[in-house]
Amino acid sequence: MTDRDLVIAGGGPAGIMAGLLFARAGCNVQVLEKHADFFRDFRGDTVHPSTLELLRELGLIDEFLKRPHDEVRTLTGRVANRQITFADTSHLPVESRFIALMPQWDFLDFLAKEARHYPTFSLRMQAEAVDLIIENGRVLGVLLSDGEEVRARLTIAADGRSSMLRDKADLPKKDLGASIDVLWFRLPKQKTATNETGGTFGAGTFLVELDRGDYWQCAYVVPKGAADEIHRNGLPAFCASIAQAEPKLAPVVDTIEDWEQVKLLSVSLDRLTRWWRPGLLAIGDAAHAMSPVGGVGINLAIQDAVAAATILAAPLAGGDDVDPLLKTVQERRLFPTRVIQGAQRIIHNRVLTPLVARKAKLDKVPFVLSLFDRVPLLRRIPARLVGLGVRREHIRSPDAGLRRAAPPRPSRPRGSSRSPRRTARS
Ligand SMILES: Cc1cc2nc3c(=O)[nH]c(=O)nc-3n(C[C@H](O)[C@H](O)[C@H](O)COP(=O)(O)OP(=O)(O)OC[C@H]3O[C@@H](n4cnc5c(N)ncnc54)[C@H](O)[C@@H]3O)c2cc1C
Numbered sequence: 001m002t003d004r005d006l007v008i009a010g011g012g013p014a015g016i017m018a019g020l021l022f023a024r025a026g027c028n029v030q031v032l033e034k035h036a037d038f039f040r041d042f043r044g045d046t047v048h049p050s051t052l053e054l055l056r057e058l059g060l061i062d063e064f065l066k067r068p069h070d071e072v073r074t075l076t077g078r079v080a081n082r083q084i085t086f087a088d089t090s091h092l093p094v095e096s097r098f099i100a101l102m103p104q105w106d107f108l109d110f111l112a113k114e115a116r117h118y119p120t121f122s123l124r125m126q127a128e129a130v131d132l133i134i135e136n137g138r139v140l141g142v143l144l145s146d147g148e149e150v151r152a153r154l155t156i157a158a159d160g161r162s163s164m165l166r167d168k169a170d171l172p173k174k175d176l177g178a179s180i181d182v183l184w185f186r187l188p189k190q191k192t193a194t195n196e197t198g199g200t201f202g203a204g205t206f207l208v209e210l211d212r213g214d215y216w217q218c219a220y221v222v223p224k225g226a227a228d229e230i231h232r233n234g235l236p237a238f239c240a241s242i243a244q245a246e247p248k249l250a251p252v253v254d255t256i257e258d259w260e261q262v263k264l265l266s267v268s269l270d271r272l273t274r275w276w277r278p279g280l281l282a283i284g285d286a287a288h289a290m291s292p293v294g295g296v297g298i299n300l301a302i303q304d305a306v307a308a309a310t311i312l313a314a315p316l317a318g319g320d321d322v323d324p325l326l327k328t329v330q331e332r333r334l335f336p337t338r339v340i341q342g343a344q345r346i347i348h349n350r351v352l353t354p355l356v357a358r359k360a361k362l363d364k365v366p367f368v369l370s371l372f373d374r375v376p377l378l379r380r381i382p383a384r385l386v387g388l389g390v391r392r393e394h395i396r397s398p399d400a401g402l403r404r405a406a407p408p409r410p411s412r413p414r415g416s417s418r419s420p421r422r423t424a425r426s
Contacts, residue, residue, distance in 0.1 A: 004028050005316050007141055007152035009129040009165055011038070013104075014284025014301035015158030016111040016123075021309035023121035026317040026400030030150060031121075032142065034128035038105035038112075045101050045210065045217070046295040049089060049387040051302050052096035057395040060114055061096065067106055070195045070213065071098040075382070077199040078246070079369055080362045086372050088379040089387045099387065101195070101212065104298070116407035120400075123410070129159065132168045132280070138323075139169065139279030154322055156308065157282040158301075161268060161289035166282050176269040176341060178291055179353045181227055183220040185262045187252045190214075201362055205245040206355050216249070218242075219292065223357040227264050235259060267291050269344060271337055276326035283308055283329070288337045291344040293352075294386050300340060303389065307332045309397035317400065336391045343385065 006022050008015045011033030019031040047069075055061045075087040089097050115121045129142035133149055141151035142165070157165035166173070189211070196211040210217040220242065222230060230238055235256065243250035256262065271288035275281060284301030308329050312322045355362075365373075372378050 004030060004141075004150070004152040006030070006154045006156065007032065007150050008156040008158055009142055010158035010160055010163075010284070010286065011035075011108065011112070011123060011125070012043075012158060012160055012284060012301065013108065013111075013298045014286070014305045015156070016108055016115060017302050018156055018158060018283065018305035018308055019121055019123065020111055020115035020118070021305060021395070021397050022313050022316065023115055023118040024400065024402070025309065025313035025398045026120060026402060027313060028120050029122070030152070031115075031123045032127040032129055032144070032150065033123065033125050036126050038108040040105070043104050044292065044295055044298055045103055045107075045212070046298060047100040047102055047107055048296070048299040048389075049092050049094050049096050049098065050389050050392050051299050052098075052100060053094050054302065054306060054393070054395060056095060058114075060110075063114075064110055065100070067102060067110060069100045069102040070211065072101060072195050072197050072211075073098045074379075075197065075199075075386075077201055079201045079365045082365050082373075083198075084365065084369060084373050085376075085379055086369075087383040087386060088376070089383045091380050092383060092387050094388065099295075101197070101210065107298075112410070113407065116410065117403045117405075119404060120402055125410075129165060132165060134279075137278060139277060153279075154312070154316060155280045157280060157286045158284050158305075159286050161270075161285040163282065163286035165280070166272060166286050169277050169280050169282075171275065171277065171282060172273045173270055174273050176271070176345060178267040178269040179224050179348050180221050180267050180291075180356065181224050182265040182267060182292060183222060183227065183230070183262050184265060185218050185220070185256055186212075187216045187218060187249055188214065188255055189216050189252070200246045201355060202245040204356060205241060206352055207242065207245050209246065209249075218249075221352050221356050223353065224267070226357075231259060238262070265292065269341055269348075271334075271341065275330040275333075278323045278326075281308060281312075281326050281329060283333075287330075287333075288341065290341070291348065293344045293347050294340070296340055296386060296389065299389065300337065303336065303393045304329075304333050306393040306395065306397075310393065310395075313397040317398070332391075336389055339390045340385075 005027040006029045008031045023029045076085045128145040130145045131143040133140045200207045206221040208219040239253040243253045268289040275287045283304035290297035
């Protein structure tokens with residue numbers, strides 16, 4: 001017998017947003033996060049207009065925008081030494097016509113703080129789910145690493161792209177193949193009045209530079225599996241290739257003194273062909289691992305959480321059996337997932353792989369790309385796809401009116417660091 005409506009494994013964007021919305025609807029929710037805090041290696045800092053609009057619908061946008069952030073309105077790239085604007089969000093049909101750049105741990109901390117206003121919400125840090133409790137074919141909750149059972153009427157697997165729960169649940173997966181990997185690193189920069197986020201398409205390289213105020217968060221795209229060879233060639237050769245690709249980084253590239261400063265993201269692109277089984281639903285990267293192309297993973301994960309709450313929160317709060325509704329969540333979210341993953345595959349295979357694997361040299365701007373310069377209206381298309389996505393969700397799950405003015409202070413797990421910014425781990 002359990003009195004908990006929902007247990008969510010994973011305190012990433014999907015898990016925390018789902019926790020907030022289900023708790024707001026009156027469900028008794030526990031979110032389990034295996035780490036002691038939200039601070040870990042770079043996982044993307046982009047909060048897109050679609051997510052900003054959801055925060056607006058929840059009445060949280062003003063509070064959110066009080067946190068330190070940058071606002072990006074155009075996405076530019078340097079192609080064959082010409083600066084081209086590919087996306088311009090200033091015409092989007094929403095109020096927040098920009099991408100907010102905010103460290104993911106701040107964004108998660110904000111969502112968790114808001115969720116704690118609901119007495120029906122609880123977040124347990126350092127709580128790792130290691131198995132599912134399954135009886136008569138139905139998932140009844142999860143088993144934690146210390147042997148404790150956390151039972152609930154519904155379990156949500158939001159444990160990311162290496163989801164253990166989706167494997168334990170035997171959910172079938174389709175691997176879409178990814179032809180690239182990405183090396184991530186930081187380089188120092190001078191603060192500028194406007195945000196200079198952009199990309200560089202060079203001779204055999206594609207480099208993205210996210211302007212994070214006093215540093216560049218850089219993504220260096222390499223062919224799948226090429227990281228070993230890059231390591232063997234040595235750090236000086238790697239640094240030289242960055243400086244060659246983007247001369248403005250040449251003066252600071254030597255600040256990379258150790259491979260420890262360069263993280264490898266093995267890119268995967270996959271999705272489950274069934275996102276559920278009785279008692280369990282997978283959302284976010286656990287249901288569909290996304291490529292970092294377009295920086296849309298966080299926002300897609302959030303949209304899944306919103307759709308799950310729209311479809312399931314009211315019946316779950318009302319004590320109904322939600323198993324027959326689980327497939328509706330998949331049906332709702334499969335289309336946008338397919339569209340975005342399809343676009344990412346095209347960009348992997350048609351743009352990035354020829355560039356970095358075949359060392360295709362760009363002496364002049366390809367005709368298709370030059371159109372973005374000649375016809376500024378075209379910039380609205382990528383802006384719309386990246387900024388708002390397809391089949392955008394809205395907050396339709398009920399508000400049970402449980403919000404209290406002051407949330408209790410989160411209890412800090414024993415042994416965790418007081419300052420989460422001091423260390424990072426995956
Ligand atoms: C290097 C990199 C750069 C990226 N850049 C961007 C970007 O710029 N913009 C963007 O939108 N997306 C980006 N992404 C993708 C984005 O990070 C993901 O798509 C998004 O975080 C998915 O959210 P999620 O909540 O589904 O999963 P995750 O964010 O992966 O969260 C899963 C959570 O579950 C926890 N967990 C895992 N296993 C367990 C367990 N067994 N028990 C309890 N907890 C568990 C993890 O600690 C984690 O906190 C990037 C990804 C990477 C790796």
